[in-house]
Amino acid sequence: MIRLFHEIVAFATWYNAVFLVEAGARTLLLSASGCLCGFLLGFLLAVLRHTVGRTLLPLRILGVLYTEVFRRIPFLVTLFLVFYAFQALNMDVPLFWIAVVSTCVIGTAYLSEVVRAGFAAVPRAEWDAATTMNFSLFQTLHHVVVPQAWRTIVPPAFAFFLSFIKDSALASQIGVVELAYAGKVFNNRGLPPSIAFGSVLLAYFVISYPLAKAGARVEGRLALSRAH
Amino acid sequence: MPYLELTDLSAAYGGKTVLAGVSLALERGEIASLIGPSGSGKSTLLRVLVGLLTPSAGCIRLDGKAVDIAHAGTVRELRNRFAIVFQQYNLFQNMTALRNVMIAPLKVKRWPREDCERDARRLLAQVGLGDKLHAYPDQLSGGQQQRVALARALALRPEVLLLDEVTSALDPELVTEVLDAIRVLAADGMTMLVVSHEMGFVREVSSQVVFMADGRSIEAGPPAQIFDAPSTQRARDFVGKIIRH
Amino acid sequence: MGYTPHFGQIARYLPYLCGGALISLLLAALAFFGGMVLGLLGAMAKTSGGPWLRRVAGAYVTFFTNTPALVQVYFIYFVLPDWGIVLSSFSAVLLGLTLNAGAYLTEVQRAGFLSVHRNEVEAAETLGMGRWQTVWYVIVPHIVRTLYPPLTGQFILITLGTSMGAVFGVEELTGRAFSVNADTFRSVEIFTVVGALYVVVTIAASLLLAAVGRGLFRARMGVFG
Numbered sequence: 001m002i003r004l005f006h007e008i009v010a011f012a013t014w015y016n017a018v019f020l021v022e023a024g025a026r027t028l029l030l031s032a033s034g035c036l037c038g039f040l041l042g043f044l045l046a047v048l049r050h051t052v053g054r055t056l057l058p059l060r061i062l063g064v065l066y067t068e069v070f071r072r073i074p075f076l077v078t079l080f081l082v083f084y085a086f087q088a089l090n091m092d093v094p095l096f097w098i099a100v101v102s103t104c105v106i107g108t109a110y111l112s113e114v115v116r117a118g119f120a121a122v123p124r125a126e127w128d129a130a131t132t133m134n135f136s137l138f139q140t141l142h143h144v145v146v147p148q149a150w151r152t153i154v155p156p157a158f159a160f161f162l163s164f165i166k167d168s169a170l171a172s173q174i175g176v177v178e179l180a181y182a183g184k185v186f187n188n189r190g191l192p193p194s195i196a197f198g199s200v201l202l203a204y205f206v207i208s209y210p211l212a213k214a215g216a217r218v219e220g221r222l223a224l225s226r227a228h
Numbered sequence: 229m230p231y232l233e234l235t236d237l238s239a240a241y242g243g244k245t246v247l248a249g250v251s252l253a254l255e256r257g258e259i260a261s262l263i264g265p266s267g268s269g270k271s272t273l274l275r276v277l278v279g280l281l282t283p284s285a286g287c288i289r290l291d292g293k294a295v296d297i298a299h300a301g302t303v304r305e306l307r308n309r310f311a312i313v314f315q316q317y318n319l320f321q322n323m324t325a326l327r328n329v330m331i332a333p334l335k336v337k338r339w340p341r342e343d344c345e346r347d348a349r350r351l352l353a354q355v356g357l358g359d360k361l362h363a364y365p366d367q368l369s370g371g372q373q374q375r376v377a378l379a380r381a382l383a384l385r386p387e388v389l390l391l392d393e394v395t396s397a398l399d400p401e402l403v404t405e406v407l408d409a410i411r412v413l414a415a416d417g418m419t420m421l422v423v424s425h426e427m428g429f430v431r432e433v434s435s436q437v438v439f440m441a442d443g444r445s446i447e448a449g450p451p452a453q454i455f456d457a458p459s460t461q462r463a464r465d466f467v468g469k470i471i472r473h
Numbered sequence: 474m475g476y477t478p479h480f481g482q483i484a485r486y487l488p489y490l491c492g493g494a495l496i497s498l499l500l501a502a503l504a505f506f507g508g509m510v511l512g513l514l515g516a517m518a519k520t521s522g523g524p525w526l527r528r529v530a531g532a533y534v535t536f537f538t539n540t541p542a543l544v545q546v547y548f549i550y551f552v553l554p555d556w557g558i559v560l561s562s563f564s565a566v567l568l569g570l571t572l573n574a575g576a577y578l579t580e581v582q583r584a585g586f587l588s589v590h591r592n593e594v595e596a597a598e599t600l601g602m603g604r605w606q607t608v609w610y611v612i613v614p615h616i617v618r619t620l621y622p623p624l625t626g627q628f629i630l631i632t633l634g635t636s637m638g639a640v641f642g643v644e645e646l647t648g649r650a651f652s653v654n655a656d657t658f659r660s661v662e663i664f665t666v667v668g669a670l671y672v673v674v675t676i677a678a679s680l681l682l683a684a685v686g687r688g689l690f691r692a693r694m695g696v697f698g
Contacts, residue, residue: 072629072675073668074636076647081668084660088476129318132278133332133384134307143331147322169541173640180544193551201540201548208539 023182035161038107046115070109099171118149155219231256237286246272248443261422261430264440270423274390279303311386315393317373319365326361351379371402391422439463493649501632504570511575516582537576562641585620625682
């Protein structure tokens with residue numbers, strides 16, 4: 001017990017604290033930018049899948065394939081695929097951005113399904129009414145669908161972001177200096193593993209738990225509020 | 229030359245034939261009603277006319293000119309002239325009554341905001357909802373929602389109003405208020421194509437009744453002919469059944 | 474720019490990689506069943522346990538769902554030896570995945586318990602069913618039917634999660650991909666093939682589980698979407 005106390009005191013240096021905070025910030029930034037990018041592309045993909053008519057049929061089929069495939073590949077494999085793809089193309093991309101692109105690739109697939117479910121929650125009848133009044137697809141989305149669908153979309157989209165804060169730990173494997181990587185660095189520096197990884201677990205918890213609480217509160221409030 | 233002329237219009241949905249040859253002619257200012265057993269394709273016909281379903285064969289003529297409904301620009305033009313009111317009102321749940329009526333003139337037609345708002349207020353007052361401008365659909369009764377839907381369709385200043393079983397989803401005591409609103413339009417000389425199960429109303433306002441069965445138009449004529457002396461056996465059976473009720 | 478992929482060299486590793494896929498599935502199945510047991514205990518503690526039991530189950534779920542599985546396994550793999558517990562990398566990964574799955578499966582099973590409506594139970598009681606009959610004929614089938622689709626979803630997620638084993642040198646599919654990569658350096662091709670294998674394996678698992686679900690208890694489920 002006393003030994004543990006001494007170890008914690010030895011660990012609690014200004015340098016280690018800054019390193020941990022920076023790594024935590026990188027974890028958050030990586031998840032946030034990857035999910036944001038995934039949300040935007042996923043939204044476009046959901047819109048594409050909602051179109052009708054023959055001209056876009058090949059693209060719609062590609063869209064379905066994309067969502068089905070990339071929701072069935074582990075993030076670690078996607079990471080290495082993207083990593084080596086950039087390498088094969090002789091493109092010198094910073095590791096952080098490789099991780100962001102990988103997150104975006106997976107996020108697009110998952111979040112397009114989330115957005116699609118949101119679209120489906122707006123009655124077909126309202127889409128039809130808008131169509132017969134000559135609303136363009138953009139106008140229908142802007143004035144009718146998104147104002148109603150966002151309540152259905154926000155909770156699972158946020159849950160995906162939360163899950164990615166944890167999944168992004170795998171980015172340490174290509175060398176992104178985020179929280180899990182920080183744990184490995186502490187461990188390699190000869191710190192006791194319990195402190196090296198314990199502090200990192202704690203850091204993840206400190207980031208994830210308040211966000212999860214806030215998410216649950218927002219979800220509860222959305223469920224109670226009216227459609228307008 | 230009739231204003232709207234349909235010849236042998238056919239359509240399929242999900243591999244199933246839903247229209248198998250509908251012909252009818254409608255003059256300006258006329259009110260034609262479609263009657264027939266459920267599943268006979270009455271509502272489908274209206275959906276074809278507003279481009280929610282593409283016909284597989286047949287011809288639509290407007291003012292004597294053939295309409296190519298497969299062409300996107302033409303469908304837009306058709307929707308500019310026709311406005312539809314649905315059985316389930318289909319109001320936008322995120323908008324007030326006023327906003328529901330204003331939105332298409334404002335955003336699609338890009339008419340000046342003051343004009344749109346003035347028109348919307350006038351139309352809502354006309355259907356007896358002058359005091360519900362800021363109510364949301366879920367705060368209105370079915371009859372009130374359907375009257376908002378009527379005002380919304382009229383706000384686009386259509387040449388033809390298509391009414392798709394507009395009273396079928398309403399509680400019996402709410403039917404009259406909607407029918408009354410339509411009677412006012414009829415008196416104003418609005419051209420209408422009506423699908424309805426309210427036979428008394430159909431007989432009263434229609435200048436022409438079209439009997440449909442199995443996706444085909446079987447017999448057309450003035451209400452007195454169709455209701456009192458139908459010439460086809462199928463129309464006789466159908467009318468006999470509904471009059472006995 | 475410009476890169477010509479060569480898949481030919483990978484072909485002879487295909488049986489080796491498929492063997493890895495089987496290890497992935499085995500790891501997933503073990504973690505899933507262990508997680509189901511933990512989850513059942515957790516869900517029972519959370520729905521009908523005393524205040525302390527509830528708190529313990531709550532803390533378990535909160536901790537494991539708010540930290541990454543990877544770091545949980547790091548902790549197990551590097552810290553437990555200090556406390557005298559030495560685990561092989563396979564066991565450490567399996568333990569981590571099981572504890573992690575248990576936390577998520579607690580929540581899934583709890584939701585299933587809560588979905589039993591009071592009036593269903595009352596209806597059974599008015600039919601003269603005894604307590605255990607009600608449980609066996611009404612509650613259990615209801616829970617199994619409601620839980621089956623989300624549980625199959627969890628199984629697929631766990632299968633994808635097993636790829637983390639590669640980090641600790643477990644010879645599952647991703648681990649073997651790393652080995653082949655070190656042999657051949659045809660990285661893009663290998664990870665493409667391995668990605669495709671994951672797609673094939675999870676689709677096969679989804680199809681099989683959906684067929685079983687439909688056959689055994691008329692669960693309404695789609696494989697895709």
